[in-house]
Amino acid sequence: xxxxxxxxxxxxxxxxxxxxxxxxxxxxxxxxxxxxxxxxxxxxxxxxxxxxxxxxxxxxxxxxxxxxxxxxxxxxxxxxxxxxxxxxxxxxxxxxxxxxxxxxxxxxxxxxxxxxxxxxxxxxxxxxxxxxxxxxxxxxxxxxxxxxxxxxxxxxxxxxxxxxxxxxxxxxxxxxxxxxxxxxxxxxxxxxxxxxxxxxxxxx
Amino acid sequence: xxxxxxxxxxxxxxxxxxxxxxxxxxxxxxxxxxxxxxxxxxxxxxxxxxxxxxxxxxxxxxxxxxxxxxxxxxxxxxxxxxxxxxxxxxxxxxxxxxxxxxxxxxxxxxxxxxxxxxxxxxxxxxxxxxxxxxxxxxxxxxxxxxxxxxxxxxxxxxxxxxxxxxxxxxxxxxxxxxxxxxxxxxxxxxxxxxxxxxxxxxxx
DNA sequence: TAATTTAGCGAACGATCGTACGGTAAACGA
DNA sequence: TCGTTTACCGTACGATCGTTCGCTAAATTA
Numbered sequence: 480x481x482x483x484x485x486x487x488x489x490x491x492x493x494x495x496x497x498x499x500x501x502x503x504x505x506x507x508x509x510x511x512x513x514x515x516x517x518x519x520x521x522x523x524x525x526x527x528x529x530x531x532x533x534x535x536x537x538x539x540x541x542x543x544x545x546x547x548x549x550x551x552x553x554x555x556x557x558x559x560x561x562x563x564x565x566x567x568x569x570x571x572x573x574x575x576x577x578x579x580x581x582x583x584x585x586x587x588x589x590x591x592x593x594x595x596x597x598x599x600x601x602x603x604x605x606x607x608x609x610x611x612x613x614x615x616x617x618x619x620x621x622x623x624x625x626x627x628x629x630x631x632x633x634x635x636x637x638x639x640x641x642x643x644x645x646x647x648x649x650x651x652x653x654x655x656x657x658x659x660x661x662x663x664x665x666x667x668x669x670x671x672x673x674x675x676x677x678x679x680x681x682x683x
Numbered sequence: 684x685x686x687x688x689x690x691x692x693x694x695x696x697x698x699x700x701x702x703x704x705x706x707x708x709x710x711x712x713x714x715x716x717x718x719x720x721x722x723x724x725x726x727x728x729x730x731x732x733x734x735x736x737x738x739x740x741x742x743x744x745x746x747x748x749x750x751x752x753x754x755x756x757x758x759x760x761x762x763x764x765x766x767x768x769x770x771x772x773x774x775x776x777x778x779x780x781x782x783x784x785x786x787x788x789x790x791x792x793x794x795x796x797x798x799x800x801x802x803x804x805x806x807x808x809x810x811x812x813x814x815x816x817x818x819x820x821x822x823x824x825x826x827x828x829x830x831x832x833x834x835x836x837x838x839x840x841x842x843x844x845x846x847x848x849x850x851x852x853x854x855x856x857x858x859x860x861x862x863x864x865x866x867x868x869x870x871x872x873x874x875x876x877x878x879x880x881x882x883x884x885x886x887x
Numbered sequence: 888t889a890a891t892t893t894a895g896c897g898a899a900c901g902a903t904c905g906t907a908c909g910g911t912a913a914a915c916g917a
Numbered sequence: 918t919c920g921t922t923t924a925c926c927g928t929a930c931g932a933t934c935g936t937t938c939g940c941t942a943a944a945t946t947a
Contacts, residue, residue, distance in 0.1 A: 486894085486944095487893080487894060487895095490894075490895085503801070504801040504802065505712075506710060506712065506798060508709075508710065508712070508713055509712055511933085511934070511935085512934080512935065512936090513933065513934070513935090514933095521895075521896085522895065522896045522897065523896095523897095523935080523936090524895070524896065524897080524898095524936090524937085524938090525894075525895040525896065526895095527935075527936075528894075528895065529894085529895095532935080532936080533934095533935060533936085583801060584800060584801030585797075585800060585801070589797060589856075590797040590798070592797075592856050592859075592860050593789075593793060593794040593796075593797040593798070594710060594794070594797070594798070595860070596788060596789060596856070596859035596860040597707070597708040597787060597788030597789070597859065598708065603860075606860070607860055607861060610856070610860060610861065611861065634873075634876075637869070638869070638873050641850060641853045641854065641857070641866075641869065641870065641873060642846065642849070642850055642853070642873065642877075644849075644853040644856075645846070645848075645849025645850040645851070645852050645853030645854075646845060646846055646849040647849070648849050648852040648853060648856075649845045649846070649848045649849030649852060650845065650849075652793075652796050652800070652814070652848070652852075653845070655796075655800035655801065656796050656799070656800040656807075656810070656811055656814060657811060657814065657815065662845075665841070665842065665845065666845065669838075669842050669845060669846065672838075673846075676837070690914095690924085691923080691924060691925095694924080694925090715903085715904070715905085716904080716905065716906090717903065717904070717905090725925075725926085726925065726926050726927070727905085727906090727926095727927095728906090728907085728908095728925070728926065728927080728928095729924075729925045729926065730925095731905080731906080732924070732925070733924085736905080736906080737904095737905060737906085
């Protein structure tokens with residue numbers, strides 16, 4: 480049996496990775512040590528050991544899931560310059576993330592938001608902060624694009640953040656609950672249209 | 684002790700009503716007979732008795748919650764004629780429902796959608812059918828309004844359904860997770876703007 | 888090489904889960 | 918008025934929950 484230090488770290492990663500999968504379908508509150516240990520082929524003590532408690536395991540799982548969202552949606556967009564180019568890139572990677580999610584059951588952040596929004600605690604605070612960061616990032620790209628005159632100012636940045644975020648949530652429901660295979664592509668077209676549609680009027 | 688037949692029906696209603704409250708914060712999978720019995724001042728057997736099993740109690744709880752959504756959002760709009768008037772009425776009652784929800788933790792349907800979308804079964808089927816009915820109803824009002832020339836056809840009915848539903852979901856997150864008291868009103872304004880905004884161009 | 892650290896296992900704990908069974912007492916039908 | 922129905926309780930069941938132990942054995946350090 481290998482017991483080196485980085486082998487332990489790899490085990491921890493493997494636990495969190497499997498926990499994300501389980502929590503995606505069962506929810507963070509449905510993340511149980513027993514079933515997690517079974518699907519990992521480990522003992523319950525071995526699963527909870529590296530984290531100390533189930534709460535800490537839940538925390539690590541949520542943080543990992545939010546990192547995965549950032550990695551899939553935000554990181555690719557950083558290659559594009561701020562403003563409209565980055566916003567366009569965001570929309571594309573966002574909808575690709577919705578269509579082919581790293582989670583088995585759609586957007587983990589949206590699911591966690593619905594699950595945790597009424598349960599004060601550390602988990603909720605972590606999630607709230609991450610959602611605020613994401614919305615602020617989106618807001619900044621919109622504001623930059625508007626300042627540069629690249630997209631019309633008919634809708635305020637806040638309104639566009641709400642609308643774009645909403646389209647993503649709605650598309651997530653269409654994909655996951657309603658099993659509509661065209662949803663992600665329609666959402667992408669719709670998002671691109673919404674940030675530029677009003678410019679037709681401006682061009683007149 | 685009263686044991687009349689309609690007293691039993693009232694007890695059943697009371698159980699389901701409390702179950703909706705508990706499931707709103709803990710989720711349908713977090714609906715446990717023990718805690719439900721305690722908050723009702725009843726025995727576990729007395730709680731699960733009228734339903735036969737926990738699954739049936741969950742089913743009754745979900746159906747009740749969906750009825751409450753319909754009662755709060757759809758029913759008031761039926762007083763207005765189909766098409767744009769009914770659509771405007773829907774937006775108003777919808778956003779009022781988001782701001783002052785009959786559930787302690789925001790839209791039950793959205794939460795249930797995220798919770799159940801990856802769990803095949805009777806609950807998921809019930810929810811999927813109800814969401815499809817709601818989206819179809821919304822679609823019909825939009826299509827009617829467009830056929831009557833009351834709102835522009837720049838966005839297809841499907842696109843508007845996705846966008847309006849999404850704005851509601853996003854506003855729900857802003858209210859419940861982000862504790863933004865202005866969210867419902869901003870969503871209402873945004874929804875009204877989106878179904879008529881493109882008409883500015885048409886008027887030129 | 889000898890001593891220490893530590894990753895993970897196996898077993899057991901009290902608590903709570905959903906469910907089942909028999910009893911009680913009030914409401915109902917004859 | 919008397920037997921039947923039934924709403925609900927109290928209790929107990931096996932299963933599973935999260936957590937805590939002592940143990941083994943490999944990796945690390947001296």
